[in-house]
Amino acid sequence: MLATRFNKPFDITVERVPDPRVVDPTDVTVEILYSAICGSDLWTFRGIVPHAPGGIGHEFLGRVLDVGAAVTSVRPGDPVIAPFVFSEGDCHQCRSGLQPLCEHAGIWGRDWAGAQAQAIRVPYADATLVPLPWAADELGTELARRLMPLCDVYATGTHGVALAGVAAGDSVVVIGDGAVGISAAAAARRAGAGRVVLLGEQPARLTVAEGFDVETLRVSRDESPVERVRELLGGRLPDRVVECVGMQSAFDTALDVVAPGGGVGYVGVPHGVDPVAPMRLFGRQIRLCGGVAPARHYLPRLVEEVRTGRLDPSPLIDRTLALADAAAGYAAMDTGTALKVLLDTTGGSHGD
Template identity: 85%
Template sequence: MLATRFNKPFDITVEEVPDPRVVDPTDVTVEILYTAICGSDLWTFRGIVPHAPGGIGHEFMGRVLDIGTDVSSVRPGDAVIAPFVFSEGDCEQCRNGLQPLCERSGIWGKDWAGAQAEAIRVPFADATLVPLPWSADELDTELARRLMPLCDVYATGTHGAVLAGVGPGDTVAVIGDGAVGISAAAAARRMGAGRVVLLGEQPARLAIAEGFDVETLRVSRDESSVARVREVFGGRLPDRVVECVGMQSAFDTALDVAAPGGSVGFVGVPHGVEPIPPMRLFGRQIQVCGGVAPARRYLPGLIDEVRTGGLDPSPLMDRTLALTDAAAGYEAMDTGAALKVLLTTAGGSHGS
């Protein structure tokens, strides 16, 4: 089968690798029909996050090929989707919906084989995979564009809004115009926030956010946004802030623009962010909470909203390429020419 391989920074190839097979009783193998490139993959691509040469990617959906003897939730031929974290399902953290905290959890392409491939072996299948309410034959590119964001970016954005405590009538600022930031802003609107303003730099991405009924504010990462945010919100600062970048400037902005007594949820994986001085929070009574999104917890509800037409995150997937063109997809996202790239395998439909 074919799989994308990270060789070194800015060097991505697609190569032949052995087909996966069931090893443990809880395993399944999945023919991947659609996968994607995530903004977090760019940290690896650019050499910012160390990554050994090998498979990459953590988002996929497809058709079950083979199952282990202990698997009961899916059968060969079923259409399934996976969260970006696998987990064993029986521990206290999994039962509490905090799957990334499971001691046996891992991320595809980091702790396991990469998901930018034509097939993959899935451990703990009953706890990890989510059956889809469509047949595998119904999975075309149009549907994939609506479902693939749920594996990571839309679930992560939703988690950011949850961590920030967004509720009906709240005013919300979201820091970051990537796919996670746009997802967080859209999720905050769906959670009943009164006003949501997304802060970002790129007009094309801000335009995508506006399609989700979100206000936008174009800012530079090198400027203080407090005065402009206060002006947008009519002289006050927002109740809730969601940070979706993970860099020092974004984190500083999130803390600076939160109203006294407000809260900040952060889901941008911190890279080079300095520890927060306690007095920076204490004096204004700011609550801060962050962490890796338990996408498995959110997936069933999000899938159902897509099925019923209440949710359509497909604008986040603004380019579709064949798996064999993965290197071009990385380049497009690295340069900002694409927000998020959908990759189709030989088994997936390239039409929409």
């Protein structure tokens, strides 16, 4: 089969590797029909996050090929979607909906084989995979564009909204115009927020966000948007802020712009962010909460909302490429000419 390989920063290739096989009774193998490139993959691509040479990618949907003897939830041929974190399902953290805190949890492409490939071995299949309510032959590109964001970016944006404590009628500012930020803004609107303002730099991405019925404010990362936000919100600061970047400037903006007594949820993985002094929160009674999204917790509901037409995150994916063109997809996202790239993995042979 073919699989994308990270070799070193700015060096992505697609190579032929052995097909996966079931090893443990709780395993399944999945023929990946579609994968995607995530904004977080760019941290690896740019050399900011260390990554050994090998497979990469953590978003996929496809069709079950083979199942282990202990698997009960899926059979060969079933269409499935996977969260970006796998987990074993029986521990207290998993049962509480906090699957990334499972001691057996891992991320595809970091702790396991990469998902930008034509097939993958899935551990803890019953706890990890979510069956899809479509026939496998219905999983074409348009449906994949609606489903793929659920694996990570839309689930992560949804989690940021939950961490910030967004409630009906709240005013919300979302920091970051990537796919996670746009997802968070859309999720805040769906949670009943009264005003949602997305702060970002790129006009094309702000236009995508406006399609989800949110307001936008174009800002540069070297300016403080506090007064502009206050003016936009009629003299107030927002009740809730969702930080979706993970850089120092974004984190500072989140804490500066939230109203006293408000909440900040952060789902941008912090890179080079200074520790937060407790008095920065204490004096204004700010609630600060962040963490890795439990996508498996959110996936069943989000899939059902896609099925019924209540949710369509497909505008987040603005380019579709063949798996063989993965390097071009990374380059497009690195330069900002693509927001999120869908990879069609069905071309080519699955033989060794």
